[in-house]
Amino acid sequence: MSTDLLDVTFAALADPTRRAILARLAQGEATVTELATPFAMSQPGVSKHLRVLEHAGLISRRRDAQRRPCRLEAAPLKDAMDWLAAYRDSWEESYQRLDALLGELQAGPDETS
């Protein structure tokens, strides 16, 4: 797992517009024009976001006559989600110990007042 690539992925995912673009592309390919419409954004504005997503490997663009439809690339997204899941699982164990401790504290005499 490349952490540098993860950085790029997380940076790309940090923007709500880019997440919305990815959500749209999850439903299928779309052109810049099609993507710009629901976001009330200029095509250059959308193109800027698409460049960030493309750099992060989250989307790819292919030539199709005059169109350049964008498509979602799932692998980096999965790496990012896996990373977060591993972080979560590692800490979840700590919180499960806390669950047990809280159970003891609730059942026993009031030690917390």
Next chain:
Amino acid sequence: MISPGLSVTIASDTDLLLTRTFAASRRTVFAAFTRPELLRRWHGARGWNLVVCDVDLRPGGAWRFVSRGPGDAELGHGGLYVEVDTPGRLVQTEVYDGWDAGEALITTVFDEREGQTLMTATVRYPSREIRDSVLRTPMKRGAGEAYDRLDAVLHAMKGEPR
């Protein structure tokens, strides 16, 4: 109660958001988060345990934790309490040893509903670049950072020697 488990999300350019529900009053949960004798019993990612746990629970008071993990690796971090509003809200700074630029501001809110407590912790880094550095650096250095715990976990899962 069936716990939904810890949720970790990238909330913005600078923020990580952690949420978790506990089957206890927030007074009890708050105590577990702030009293060293209780913290020692649960705090630490997989394979890591607290060996130092100092808490001066008042605005401006310092806290310092040192955890020991796989291969006797030690990891220290600490900071200052900014707000202490027992038992609902805790704001503190956090910096890992040797990483001054990476100081985070952690806001932990405890909401109690029907005997259960929802913890919402927002970890805010000064900038996206610093957050990414903090996330990245430990794995490059191999030791001494919070996220190195994860590295250790991943290695352990793969059965590789440390």
